[in-house]
Amino acid sequence: MSTMIETRELRFAYPADEGQKPVFALRGVDLEIEKGSFVVVLGHNGSGKSTLAKTFNGVLLPAGGKVYVEGMDTLDESLLLAIRQRVGMVFQNPDNQIVANVVEEDVAFAPENLGVPTEEIRRRVDDALKAVGMYEFVTHAPHLLSGGQKQRIAIAGVIAMEPDCIVLDEATAMLDPIGRQEVLSTVHRLNMEKGITVILITHHMNEAEDADRVIVMDDGKVAMDGTPREVFVQVEDLRAMGLTVPDTVDLLDRLHKDGLPVPLDALTVEACADAITAALRGN
């Protein structure tokens, strides 16, 4: 498999007040994200996870080190448009990323910017709206839709660029549980069906359950990196970083401490129940 995004010794600092030392939000991140994978980046507030996401398509440029998108350096200004077309980004507040006051016009915004011919824009808009299951709202006004629906429009707006990768920067944080589920199942489907690489930035542990890979950020560095199972068994370390583990893992961890021989890596509710029954039978 080829590499979608690669960071090398990536450092970034937000501009500080005069006379003060800049605080580094990223202090040496080395990552390689494979094409077609579903990656969840976890971390508490201020861990640098959002900053990391914004370096992936050149919204923020590295202060040290490099970010390569399909081999293209984000510091090369002439490649910026090509990079942004490949890596789409969806942000937290759906209201602040919708540009037009008709759904189809908004989805058409990116292809319009890219200079795509009119008939091709029409096809892309229709395809993108179908892909997120919002085709019936094609001529609606976005401000009358629910949060989850707005966020799906925002995703459609990104897909219309035909990107290879979508970065969701806490895109589910402002949504209710139903809206969150809508958005998550949409991106999972896009990942499976279209092979789009998905990088999901979140602080909801549960959203990491179905990921191919979980990266935990802490203090501007990668603290853990692995499959969800590998990461979530490190219950104590996760708690030390101010993260809550998924309910299933929490339960198993407590049972384990009380002496029941259960494994810690059963993430889904079913797997957790099976593990507990098996352990009880064993007793």
Add this chain to the structure above:
Amino acid sequence: MLKDITLGQYFPGTTVAHKLDPRTKILLVVLYIVALFCAKSLVTYGLMALCLAVCVYISKVSIKALVRGLKPVLFIIIFTGILNLFFTPGDRYLVEWGFLHISDTGLRNAVFMVLRIMLLIMGTFLMTYTTSPISLTDGLERLLNGLKKLHVPVHELAMMMSIALRFIPTLIEETDKIMSAQKARGADFESGNLIQKAKALIPILVPLFISAFRRADELATAMECRCYHGGEGRTKLHVLQYQRRDYIALALGVLICAGVIVLRQFGL
């Protein structure tokens, strides 16, 4: 309470008046205004009123809605009427009462002036009633395209206008929220004189402005992420295209406007 403000006042429909290209409608309104300022007799004013009546009939816009549009300028209409009525010198005075007098030309001017303002406003309102704000901005952008050579930022202005339109409902909602939050903490927006009322608005405006700036910042980033880089090389989902009906409407408009100017030469 703020939710029921409708801005742009667009009434969707499927009549010919709605289907016309926005550029055609803008040009027609310009022609109408020119003709209106050239008209100076009963015949030409009658013609202008007839044109408007026909357009209103075609567009199926309710007359009530059009008349409602006159409300905000009622004061100006009355003021102009009164000024013209009482302070125009003329050959023959119909009424004289102290320093007030009504001359025959005064009466004529007053009637025509009031008629002119009313027709002008109703004509422009008819355009905004039958054209969605987006297509109006689109039309303006295309019409003013030539000014780009003079370094007028036409695309940027149109983009600003459409973003402003897009954010009106969002900001109204936000205002509502802020007002509720302030009321919950005992703020009073209704009582007091004008100055007190204006002062009470400050705690609404400050957070509203701050959040608007924050939104603008986020929107700019989101737009850049979707490859926005100005108007250069941009294509459109909906391309405006003149149809046969547009040519017919424009021809009629030019004909009527020219007719009024010719009639003026004949003193009508």
